[in-house]
Amino acid sequence: MKAVVVDRLKKFFGHFAALNGITFSAARGEILGLLGPNGAGKTTTMRILTTFLPPSGGQAQVAGFDVVKQSMEVRKRIGYMQENPTLYEDMRVGKFLRFMGELKRISSKKLSKRLEFVRDAAKIEDVWEKYITQLSKGYRQRVSLALAILADPPVLILDEPTIGLDPKQIRYIRELIKSMGGNHTVIVSTHILPEAEMLCDRLAIINKGKIIALGTAKELSSKIRKVNAVRVELSGQPDEVEKELLQLDGVIGVIQQERNEVFLIEFETKFNTLEQISKIAAKRNWVILELSPIEASLEEVFLELVADETTKSLADTETIEE
């Protein structure tokens, strides 16, 4: 059974469509990344999943419960970390987490153990007795993360969990989130692409309230590539190599790299160019020293998809205006 199911979810603020029928799901134990530019609809999606906002249309289920009809059951099963944590400023960290633990209906006996766990896991023992108002942004983020994991919920919803942290903290928090995958379903939003690639099993790219791509980083990379590229290092006369390779089916370009024997070959994906390269190398007695595919980085995928979507929107607008 899927831990999170979002089906044609819509959210309107007045006439503005923050979400325009997004659909995705996350399996138990999966870490799903919501990736998108600012204002894409990531936080709105998360707020609907946490029952803080009702959807204008469509459905969403968390742990098998509908976010509208069974919102209490959903709230019992989620841990939520806000993008800009709003905490009770006049409370001490330990007292605040105890208070929230009681609201989350954790039994007194279990709560003490959980408090110890989150204090160590989020590394907030130094500020345990401090008032929240005295905390730096980094510590507030960590208190918010501690709150999200306090009740050990099956589903964690983390909105930009590493924003405002220093590099050391970022690495630690990423490792912590990564370690939670498997036992917990984690929906994490970010616009830090390497983070998404490192943390998430799958990614959903959202732009203007719509999912424009969904899959693993590798799937997304291959999806946008109409042209593949390989880096080949082989022994042979550079001019001859270039000329021969250019004659192969599907090859679009051969770029000689800084070292004479290294070539970057771009080819159309529908042709089996790699096999042809091997054959011609054998035929010409070139020794292939290295042959490695060059994949599109997530950044390239993201920029290309978002740019495509923006171009489409502009084209649609122009068509309507005409």
Add this chain to the structure above:
Amino acid sequence: MKIIRCIFRKEFLHFFTSPATYVILAVFLGISGFFFHNIASYFALQCSQAADYQLVYNVPLPPMSVNLWIIRPFFSSLVTLVIFLIPIITMHNYAAERSKGTAELLLTSPITTSQIVWAKFLSSLVIYSILVAATISFHIITACYSSAGIDWAPVFTGYIGLFMLGMATIPIGQFISSMTSNQVIAAFLSFAFLLFLWIVDWSALFAEGMVSDIIGYIGIARHFENFARGIIDISDIVYFISIGTIGMFLTHQSVESWRWRGTT
């Protein structure tokens, strides 16, 4: 019940760990003390004049009841102060949750709107009761210095009346607080509404028949005066409970609407 107790404790401690609370308490006791001093001084003056009158004209002293001259007017003064006090206690209840964004913490926790509303109501009622109870000291002073003593029954019923008044008006203040994210606006509107309830029955004098009766019934003053006189009338209790229930219902609906209307 555990959840209500938990939110109650947090709200209660928040109030009493804030320095502003002690300023409010000091100002409230200072002003009520000022009222008490003026009322008691006026009573002393009246007694002295009555004694002079008796000496000069050799007529018996008129009855000078402490309850009539000090306690009842003091309760009326306290009600005026309560109209200021209630908005100060309730203004932050919901407006602060909205303005600081902590409403999101509450609304995404596995708690019901009723639990939030009851916990905040009870904590404000207890805080209000503690502040009002501090004025009992003035009655003790009166009892100590009055040769004839005082009748404690109207004092007791007067405090029951003040408690009922709090029970009725706190939900009104909380409802208004839940409608805005600005604490000052919440306090000002609550004060305006409570003042309206306090003075509305003045216009009953200019109306006739059923309209006059209805306007007269809406006003808080008439219902409280009975308590200050030592009379516990079931219709007054029904009035205060009705106002409080309406306030609680509206607050509940308002907080519930945060979920679909948003809190900012």
